[in-house]
Amino acid sequence: MTGPGADAPKSENTDADAPKSENTGADAPKSENTDADAPKSENTGAPGNKTLSMIERLVAFDTTSHKSNLQLIEFVRDTLSELGVESVLVADETGAKANLFATAGPKDVPGILLSGHTDVVPVEGQDWHSDPFKVTRIEGRLHGRGTADMKSFIAVILALLPEFIERGLETPLHLAFSHDEEIGCVGVRRLLDRHISGMDVKPKACIVGEPTEMKVVTGHKGKRSLRCHARGHECHSALAPSGVNAVETAAELVAFLRRLSRRFQDNGPFDPAFEPSHTTVHTGTISGGTALNIVPRDCTFDYEIRNLPGDDAEAIQAELEAFAADTLLPDMRAVDPDTGFRFEECSGFPGLDTPADAAVTELAQALSGANATSKVSFGTEAGLFSRAGIPAVVCGPGSIRQAHRPDEFITTEQVALCEAFMRRLQDRVCRS
Numbered sequence: 433m434t435g436p437g438a439d440a441p442k443s444e445n446t447d448a449d450a451p452k453s454e455n456t457g458a459d460a461p462k463s464e465n466t467d468a469d470a471p472k473s474e475n476t477g478a479p480g481n482k483t484l485s486m487i488e489r490l491v492a493f494d495t496t497s498h499k500s501n502l503q504l505i506e507f508v509r510d511t512l513s514e515l516g517v518e519s520v521l522v523a524d525e526t527g528a529k530a531n532l533f534a535t536a537g538p539k540d541v542p543g544i545l546l547s548g549h550t551d552v553v554p555v556e557g558q559d560w561h562s563d564p565f566k567v568t569r570i571e572g573r574l575h576g577r578g579t580a581d582m583k584s585f586i587a588v589i590l591a592l593l594p595e596f597i598e599r600g601l602e603t604p605l606h607l608a609f610s611h612d613e614e615i616g617c618v619g620v621r622r623l624l625d626r627h628i629s630g631m632d633v634k635p636k637a638c639i640v641g642e643p644t645e646m647k648v649v650t651g652h653k654g655k656r657s658l659r660c661h662a663r664g665h666e667c668h669s670a671l672a673p674s675g676v677n678a679v680e681t682a683a684e685l686v687a688f689l690r691r692l693s694r695r696f697q698d699n700g701p702f703d704p705a706f707e708p709s710h711t712t713v714h715t716g717t718i719s720g721g722t723a724l725n726i727v728p729r730d731c732t733f734d735y736e737i738r739n740l741p742g743d744d745a746e747a748i749q750a751e752l753e754a755f756a757a758d759t760l761l762p763d764m765r766a767v768d769p770d771t772g773f774r775f776e777e778c779s780g781f782p783g784l785d786t787p788a789d790a791a792v793t794e795l796a797q798a799l800s801g802a803n804a805t806s807k808v809s810f811g812t813e814a815g816l817f818s819r820a821g822i823p824a825v826v827c828g829p830g831s832i833r834q835a836h837r838p839d840e841f842i843t844t845e846q847v848a849l850c851e852a853f854m855r856r857l858q859d860r861v862c863r864s
């Protein structure tokens with residue numbers, strides 16, 4: 433999942449003392465259908481040893497988003513290379529991080545893309561009871577940073593890939609492992625631009641293995657986070673009318689955002705599959721001014737729009753800019769033509785809204801044994817794949833309730849369910 437405090441209040445949950453496995457937090461996937469939305473629980477024995485040791489290997493790489501992920505990527509590249517699968521690495525501008533893309537099986541027919549991010553959120557400031565970068569097994573749980581979000585998914589793929597190859601892939605399996613997902617799906621954009629968009633034969637379906645407890649998620653909200661710089665005109669506060677107060681003009685924009693937020697809350701549109709069921713707008717930080725006796729020249733605030741897939745985040749931003757231009761700017765410019773507002777895009781991702789009858793949805797339902805589909809409030813890379821023309825759903829092991837938290841864990845049952853999912857995928861894409 434993506435976004436600081438990702439989209440659901442899990443990191444700020446006050447239920448830190450509650451038994452984690454019994455949480456009923458609002459950030460779990462919401463089921464649209466009432467019938468059995470839980471994946472069937474056959475094949476939920478213990479995961480294979482190869483999978484367990486691969487989870488240990490991947491968790492041991494400290495791939496916190498602000499650090500390099502290259503060691504993990506090189507390990508994956510070497511692992512694939514031993515299986516005769518070539519990798520393409522797409523590095524970031526610093527060369528310290530890379531995405532990996534690989535195809536197992538034929539390249540001239542469209543395949544199934546399995547996608548996951550390699551970065552994890554920081555452990556600093558969290559109260560861990562074990563080494564976050566060493567898997568610690570306590571009863572049926574594997575504790576460690578990234579066990580749920582989302583190295584176990586990648587580990588299952590790597591551990592079972594030899595079986596796919598042995599059984600003879602007729603439909604290719606594409607693997608996309610990205611960097612910097614947690615800070616706004618940064619890496620995968622470059623992977624899409626530099627590599628996937630130029631493929632002769634594009635993948636026909638994408639499964640993003642973010643933790644959904646192997647439920648099939650077809651929708652999530654989009655997000656845009658922005659920064660506004662308000663530029664005023666400084667002067668002595670005794671002469672306030674001859675200046676332009678940047679803090680006050682910024683406050684007018686913040687208040688406008690608040691009115692927009694209330695409008696969505698009161699008038700919708702609503703989609704009850706989401707919690708909250710409407711688009712939200714929120715200002716998170718603001719800073720400005722230097723001293724009380726100076727009319728402030730500068731003020732900056734950060735805000736975000738989390739839109740239902742059907743709502744247009746750009747149109748919402750356009751409303752704000754129109755208010756600034758029509759209502760505030762004329763008075764400001766009358767004092768000083770250099771005053772004004774500058775808007776800066778910080779991060780974001782598009783919403784996901786894959787139809788229930790899309791082939792990728794039906795495939796993921798068949799593989800997971802889940803009858804229902806769900807929508808979630810956290811964001812993923814699936815929206816970007818979908819926008820790039822590759823139909824996508826989210827389905828992976830582990831619970832979002834454990835993601836980003838101290839003592840993050842995944843149950844071995846979830847890992848085994850993911851293995852069962854991959855073995856059913858083998859039945860679909862392999863010769864024998």
Ligand SMILES: [Zn+2]
Nearest residue numbers: 433434581582
């Ligand atoms: Zn994630």
